[in-house]
Amino acid sequence: xxxxxxxxxxxxxxxxxxxxxxxxxxxxxxxxxxxxxxxxxxxxxxxxxxxxxxxxxxxxxxxxxxxxxxxxxxxxxxxxxxxxxxxxxxxxxxxxxxxxxxxxxxxxxxxxxxxxxxxxxxxxxxxxxxxxxxxxxxxxxxxxxxxxxxxxxxxxxxxxxxxxxxxxxxxxxxxxxxxxxxxxxxxx
Amino acid sequence: xxxxxxxxxxxxxxxxxxxxxxxxxxxxxxxxxxxxxxxxxxxxxxxxxxxxxxxxxxxxxxxxxxxxxxxxxxxxxxxxxxxxxxxxxxxxxxxxxx
Numbered sequence: 001x002x003x004x005x006x007x008x009x010x011x012x013x014x015x016x017x018x019x020x021x022x023x024x025x026x027x028x029x030x031x032x033x034x035x036x037x038x039x040x041x042x043x044x045x046x047x048x049x050x051x052x053x054x055x056x057x058x059x060x061x062x063x064x065x066x067x068x069x070x071x072x073x074x075x076x077x078x079x080x081x082x083x084x085x086x087x088x089x090x091x092x093x094x095x096x097x098x099x100x101x102x103x104x105x106x107x108x109x110x111x112x113x114x115x116x117x118x119x120x121x122x123x124x125x126x127x128x129x130x131x132x133x134x135x136x137x138x139x140x141x142x143x144x145x146x147x148x149x150x151x152x153x154x155x156x157x158x159x160x161x162x163x164x165x166x167x168x169x170x171x172x173x174x175x176x177x178x179x180x181x182x183x184x185x186x187x188x
Numbered sequence: 189x190x191x192x193x194x195x196x197x198x199x200x201x202x203x204x205x206x207x208x209x210x211x212x213x214x215x216x217x218x219x220x221x222x223x224x225x226x227x228x229x230x231x232x233x234x235x236x237x238x239x240x241x242x243x244x245x246x247x248x249x250x251x252x253x254x255x256x257x258x259x260x261x262x263x264x265x266x267x268x269x270x271x272x273x274x275x276x277x278x279x280x281x282x283x284x285x286x
Binding site: 059119 | 278279280282283285
């Protein structure tokens with residue numbers, strides 16, 4: 001492990017986000033496993049954002065060799081979440097999806113806020129290197145999470161449609177940015 | 189009291205892949221310009237103390253990134269490493285992480 005091992009959090013975070021899109025598609029395509037897929041989507045999205053936000057946090061702190069500590073902390077938090085979900089009455093049963101989703105979505109918004117803030121600072125520090133489209137991608141993802149939060153409250157069509165639209169737009173913006181960077185290097 | 193600019197922007201220490209990348213870039217540049225990459229010139233360019241530089245060269249040779257004959261040569265694997273490193277570094281820069 002190098003002193004930049006925390007950068008591993010970045011691909012891990014995006015892998016979780018990719019999984020969350022897969023679970024979203026499964027929940028829409030297969031109603032029989034919709035419930036499990038929606039819960040998995042909830043967990044993987046939060047884990048994805050947590051890993052990405054953690055990477056920015058450790059980057060800003062200039063932390064050395066602390067990725068394993070970060071991974072351990074996330075594992076502990078995951079276990080605590082499962083214990084809380086199971087212990088809080090009614091015992092042994094999952095809480096209602098909407099109620100749980102609201103907590104997860106608020107956490108996601110906090111994590112995305114931190115990522116956007118970190119990107120804003122990086123953009124100010126090196127405006128020619130950091131791309132605005134990246135920040136735009138995360139802002140769209142934040143709008144998506146906010147719309148989804150509204151949907152858990154009103155169950156309306158537009159909040160649900162906008163949540164998925166923003167989520168996809170954010171993904172497209174980030175993919176375009178990553179692809180442009182790689183293609184740009186290949187052309188040199 | 190504000191700190192002087194050089195203290196505020198102290199460069200971060202390079203990590204191993206970055207050092208490998210710098211060494212390979214220097215070798216490739218010298219191969220293209222002078223036909224041969226001399227060890228002392230590469231060492232001066234990458235700005236490393238002799239013992240650490242030699243240790244890195246041994247590691248790189250063991251990994252098949254460079255060849256060591258009359259001068260230093262970048263192998264095909266070494267050139268691939270440079271290309272892949274640039275892609276990753278470019279993505280990280282754009283995401284504000286490098």
